[in-house]
Amino acid sequence: MTGNSTFDYPQILAEICGELVKVTLGRIAIDEDTELLGDLNLDSLQVMNLLLHVEDRFDISIPVSILPDVKTVKDLALRIENLTREG
């Protein structure tokens, strides 16, 4: 499901936070411990649409099935890091 580039964790984290800020319009401070559903009050569709942007940035495809295990920004960043390495 991956492209042929590798990205390190800080790069991925920064990209995710950048996308989240676009959704939350800067109203909430976001760090790696921020909960996507609990703290940001995103619904499942908003999270899936966020993934579409992240996928393009890292040239990967993220299976929807990872979502039940993703609670925080860090969880998502680690998943994406793994996916970029698998390539």
Next chain:
Amino acid sequence: MGLFDKFNGLVAARSELGALRIDPFGVEIERIISPTEGIIHGRHTILAGTNNYLGLTFNPECLAAAHRALDAEGTGTTGSRMANGSYSGHRRLEEELAAFYGVRDAIVFSTGYQANLGMLAGLTGPNDVVLLDADCHASIYDGCRMSGAEVIRFRHNNADDLAKRMRRLGARATDTLILVEGIYSMLGDRAPLKEIVDVKREFGGYLLVDEAHSLGVLGERGRGLVEEAGVLADADFIVGTFSKSLGGAGGFCVSDLPELDLVRYSSRPYIFTASPSPATIASTRQALRVLAEGHELRARLRANFERLHSGLTALGYTLGAPPSPVIAVVFDDKVATLKFWRDLLDRGVYVNLMLPPATPNGVSLIRCSVSAAHTPGQIDAVCAAFADLRTVT
């Protein structure tokens, strides 16, 4: 966390609706009069949100067929298709569906929801990849989840985005199942099916098209978008429902692939449920005949949905897509949409209310579905109610 704590959000949302005196998800049709009329809250109401595209629910021939089957075969089969629930009518309907599409075989399921659930859970598994349009129906998402397949979304109606994801799959693309719908249920827009087929031809894979909202509506013989777009032979699986243009309840999948028959043995939603009642099967068989010869019905349907679409456009409403039997009026504000829906009902017009997260891009929708059975006068009455509220709002 207690067993019922998960409902706290629902309780709050329902209280909010109660305060507004709105109950969009608990509407009772006290008396159904015709495919396009009923009594709601004691008021004569035009039904413009029923997906009854050809208006066949009161077709005399379909009613007569159902009555005969009811008297001859009883009220229900009381069993699964895999046990005692396959009567001759179930198999004849499968043969007739396969002949209608000109393919090898068909499977009949108990509902349209179960057709997607059963096909996806039966056909794909944990080692398979499913690439689905982001706006696909909940039944498709649920089927994917049940299958355990690796599920990847592509941007809605974006064949380039699909191609990008097929390329990333590498060698796995040739066994990937691509999922799209003929007409999307929320906005009423059509899939760019020729472009989707081009991607499949380039990378390989299999294509499943859900024609729930386009069966009987599009194509010379009503076979849906696959027929209208001239790509019927490129669709490996076509799923449809009996509960819209066929006026019954149930679902099906047709395919030219011999492996379709094997899905019966691996599909839990097919195996572990009772089969459709004999009366449902009989009315559906008759409705399929009417649908196949329903050129006039389709012409009337088209005239009706173009009349409503142009009427609402002239009033300045933002519509979700070019004309189709599904016409969605797009709103930004959820509470305003709720009140609009209530005010339409108060004016004797029933339509569907669609709210996020069930809707694309977080919009709120007043969703109309048009029937061939609507009279021009009823379409004009719906437009008049929208015009009235345009003035109010």
